Amino acid sequence: MTRIVARGVHLPLHRLERASIGAGRGTRAVASHDEDTTSMAVAAARTALAGAGGHLPGTVLFSTSAPAYADRTNATAVLAALGLDGDAAAYDFTGSVRSGIGAFRAAADAAAVGRTTLAVASDIRTGLPGSAEERDGGDAAAALVFAPDGPCLAEVVATAAVSAEFLDRWRTPGEAAPHVWEERFGAAVYAPLAARALEQGLKAAGLDGGDVGHLLVTGPHGRAVAAARRAAGVRPEAVADDRSGAVGVTGAAHPYLMLADAVERAAPGDAIVLLVLADGADCVVLRAGELAGSAPGPAVAGALPGRPVAHQDMLVWRGLLRREPPRRPDPDRPAAPPSHRAADWKFAFTAGRCEDCGARHLPPQRVCRRCRAADRMAPEPLAGRPGTITTFTVDHLAYSVAPPVVVAVVDLDGGGRLQCELTDADAERVRVGDRVELTFRRLHTTADGVHDYFWKARPVRGEEH
Structure with missing residues (x-):
């Protein structure tokens, strides 16, 4: 038996209005200048572990199509920032959108043999200006805790997968944005793959289309996803909103995000079918558990509203547009030995x-x-302790790709004072006495590609300035 006992979602604060770039209606989520897939994964995983009811993972699986590092394991930074036991295993599933569902299935298999596992998927979807990827993509992270027992949000009933080699979407190492083949080709190839995976998954679960209470279909190919929904043979009201109108399609993270959203609306016993179209098709059939519909806090719906961001700022944050930097020296690279010695402080x-x-x-x-x-x-x-701003300064000259830098002195609840950067806040509206919480962010990236991670303070969600 494989059970999903907790979930967590991180949606960045910023939203790009598609109308502002002449690309239709709705918004897409945009990771801030100090967020990357590792820092967003930490945020989602912290929420998941807080609701895991004592289930501590012995394995962490981290999936993304946009890793902060190549040639080293990003999951180890996630493990360290969560303060988990160093005896736990930590592995990356990277390089493609399909890696997200791959990590999901690996975590489910591990839980089936008695090993509690955290699967977290995080993605930043970057497209060239004016591209469909820029319009339709989105940035987010979501995490699921898999365990062999205990009260659960959902249990995995059956899985099925089909694979095919075809050139639909690709990006060579070092490129910022993907290339996409003409949409009609992809839609034609995906249609039979989706139908076969869905048929196999339902058959393995002993169900048919009429038994499906919630159908979740996702993938980076919008036309293929829409066609799979129409051809699924389920009741129209069972087809779930994929939230792409508000946050975009978040790549490897999107199956996790949709499942976290679905268990909030499901009733115990409902059949949930997850169909993922990416370089093939994967079908996961789940049964909503006793915690479905009563999970603490709206994982997705509560984070949908965001703050508008200018298109120019998004391009600067992505490295697609150069802006005059502050005329101060670049920050020094963090040295490996002291960073290792202070890992409990720096990461956890x-x-x-x-x-x-x-x-x-x-x-x-x-x-x-x-x-x-x-x-x-x-x-x-x-890391979970909130605090209060006791004083702050706004620095217009400090090195940052998003000046000005707000540095605050924060008194943590229960004692202790911290000087740190403030993020996700309007510098003109910060006030002494504002309540803040800690968030794991990237301070900067050096010229040779070293990411310096630490904790910043941000306004408590719902109280942003």
Whole structure:
């Protein structure tokens, strides 16, 4: 038995209005200048683990078509930022949109043999200006916790997959945007693949189209997805909104996002069918569990509203448009040895609390500043601890691709003071006393491609300025 016991979704704050680029109605989600697929994966996974009811994963599988690094494992940064045991395994599934459903199936297989597994998919979809990918793509991350037992959102009943080699969408290493073949070709190739995977999945589950309560169809080829929905033979009301009108199609993350959305609306026992079209077709049949419909917090619907972003800013953040940088030296590259020694602080935001007097130290120290006790510090993870801005400054000269930089001094609830950057906030509306929460972000990327990750503060969602 494979059960999905928790889910988490991260939708970036910013939205590009398609009308602003002459590309129709709706919006697409846009990752901020300090977000990448790794940082968004951490945000989604933190939410999932918070609702996992004590299920701690022994394996982390991270999927994306746009990894922050090649030739090294990005899942290890996710593992470290979550503060998980270093004995856990961490692996990447990268390079294609289909890798997302591949990680899903691998996590389900691991849970079936008794290993709790976190599968997280995160994608940033970049297209050249004026392209269909720019219009229809979107940025997001979503995470699912798979376990062999316990109350669940859904349980996996059956899977099916068909594969085919055809040139529909491709991007060579180093290219920023994909190439796409003419749409009619892709739609013609995908149609029989989708029909075969759906037929096999339903047959394996002992169901037919009339039994399906929620049909989730996704893939980067919009025409093929629309055709598969029409040909599925299910009740029209069973076809789920894929949320692409509000956030776009988020690549490897989209199957996870749609499933996280579906379990909020499903009733226990409902049949949920997930059909993913990418270099073939994958079908997953699930049964909604006892937690369906009552999961804490709206994972997707509650994060749909966002802040408009200018097209020019999006292009700058993507590296497709150069803007005059601040006239300050580029930041130094973080050195590997000290970063490794401080990994618990840098990635997991683990402070120290004196075991003698209870004083909290950010970052952790060997000697207590209050009672002077030496080597009496207990680790204290604080990534989920909110705080209050006690003072701040707005710096128009500091190095940033999105100036100005807002630096705030934050008093964390329960003690401890932190100086850090503020993100997802309007510099002109920041005020002393604003409530903030911590978020794992990229401080900058050096000229030789090293990403410097740390924690920033952002207004508590729903209280953005």
